[in-house]
Amino acid sequence: MPVEEFVAGWISGALGLVLGHPFDTVKLLGFFKGMSFPIASIAVVNSVLFGVYSNTLLALTATSHQERWAQPPSYTHVFIAGCTGGFVQAYCLAPFDLIKVRLQNQTEPRARPGSPPPRYRGPVHCAVSICREDGPWGLFRGAWALTLRDTPTLGIYFVTYEWLCRQSTPDRQNPGAATVLVAGGFAGIASWAVATPLDVIKSRMQMGGLKHRVYRGVLDCMVSSARQEGLGVFFRGLTINSARAFPVNAVTFLTYEYLLSSWG
């Protein structure tokens, strides 16, 4: 199994997240001041995503990453490989994402004077508390909703990227840096546009029992959220997700392609 895709995914994810950090800090109300938690999570998860994607495509089409522009895979294969990468990354992401959502949701009360001390002192304390209260499986609360969010979304992510690159590149040639940047940026926006409704549901399920009631499942959460707050609830965060997605994913794809071609 080629491992360079995993390494390229790790480095490109880390660079993308440096660019996305100001947006994440705004989104999380300044809670993550340091970079170590995002690096430990997003870069590792990106490595799993790109590594699994590329190796699945290799298994489906028998073409390595270097041969892929000359012998382009079908969009069906790209979609299946993207969905597989998304499914696997969702399970790796689940514990990190749960911690992020739990910390994010305690920032607001913390900001008010005279408010009680925060429940969690930081990412590690949050992980230990969840394990103590719910057992290690507690770290996977909401993982199912995350899988539902990421499996089709990442299929769309890679299909959008491939399609845009092929549209603006002569047949069987490698896309140029500008094409990769634009295609990567729009792939990020397309994926977040599709993911945002399920992202809202996932976060509510992860907060079940704390900020929200415990839902019976994804459907229950969807129906009761829409009933109480209207359909607009599913698009919360879409603007900031999209604004962040363009630079993050432009840089992620450019770095990934550059590293693989220079190791080629």
Ligand SMILES: CN(C)C(=N)NCCC[C@H](N)C(=O)O
């Ligand atoms: C859930 N969605 C929409 C995605 N995972 N999309 C792929 C982009 C991943 C990138 N690290 C980012 O954070 O934008």
